[in-house]
Amino acid sequence: GAGVSQSPSNKVTEKGKDVELRCDPISGHTALYWYRQSLGQGLEFLIYFQGNSAPDKSGLPSDRFSAERTGGSVSTLTIQRTQQEDSAVYLCASSGEGPGPRREQYFGPGTRLTVT
Amino acid sequence: AQKITQTQPGMFVQEKEAVTLDCTYDTSDQSYGLFWYKQPSSGEMIFLIYQGSYDEQNATEGRYSLNFQKARKSANLVISASQLGDSAMYFCAMREVTTGRRALTFGSGTRLQVQP
Numbered sequence: 055g056a057g058v059s060q061s062p063s064n065k066v067t068e069k070g071k072d073v074e075l076r077c078d079p080i081s082g083h084t085a086l087y088w089y090r091q092s093l094g095q096g097l098e099f100l101i102y103f104q105g106n107s108a109p110d111k112s113g114l115p116s117d118r119f120s121a122e123r124t125g126g127s128v129s130t131l132t133i134q135r136t137q138q139e140d141s142a143v144y145l146c147a148s149s150g151e152g153p154g155p156r157r158e159q160y161f162g163p164g165t166r167l168t169v170t
Numbered sequence: 171a172q173k174i175t176q177t178q179p180g181m182f183v184q185e186k187e188a189v190t191l192d193c194t195y196d197t198s199d200q201s202y203g204l205f206w207y208k209q210p211s212s213g214e215m216i217f218l219i220y221q222g223s224y225d226e227q228n229a230t231e232g233r234y235s236l237n238f239q240k241a242r243k244s245a246n247l248v249i250s251a252s253q254l255g256d257s258a259m260y261f262c263a264m265r266e267v268t269t270g271r272r273a274l275t276f277g278s279g280t281r282l283q284v285q286p
Binding site: 085087089095096097098099102104110113143145147156157158159160161162163164166 | 203205207212213214215216217220222261263265271272273274275276277278279
């Protein structure tokens with residue numbers, strides 16, 4: 055079966071431009087997460103979707119960052135007016151239903167964003 | 171306050187030997203889950219093993235086992251019979267239940283290098 059897919063795999067953009075990153079979760083997974091991983095660092099949580107709603111946006115670093123999810127499936131993370139500190143790998147993950155502790159998240163291959 | 175601590179930035183192990191990667195965590199939640207992920211140089215995050223806070227037995231998955239010491243708040247990953255393909259970054263992560271936060275909190279990771 056298909057795993058989590060993300061596009062593009064690499065994105066180079068100029069400072070000040072807007073970018074859109076796409077995530078296609080595993081079919082049937084209702085929960086979707088965005089994380090950011092800076093060079094050599096651990097993962098930093100950005101936003102969580104349950105269905106099309108985002109009950110936890112606490113990790114978005116600024117109002118330049120936004121995300122949406124449509125049809126309970128594909129999600130888009132948008133970064134407006136990109137800055138050099140936005141350069142990182144953006145990882146998307148999805149998991150099945152339920153609030154219990156065991157809901158392993160399955161990750162996509164990531165989008166490497168470079169802001170020049 | 172840092173919730174997941176991985177104190178070993180890098181580890182070396184000889185092929186076929188066992189290695190332990192340390193992870194300590196901090197939470198006031200009684201119900202939580204602990205996860206280990208592997209990140210090879212290709213960048214994808216691969217789920218390895220899960221331990222629930224109420225699980226009485228240590229989790230095992232093939233060559234991976236988790237040495238869970240609840241009172242000490244540690245969840246060390248043990249890899250037996252190391253293989254060259256085990257060379258990667260390893261991340262410990264936690265998910266708390268009572269807080270309702272669904273996202274994983276990750277440690278900073280340990281880079282494991284398996285030597286022939």
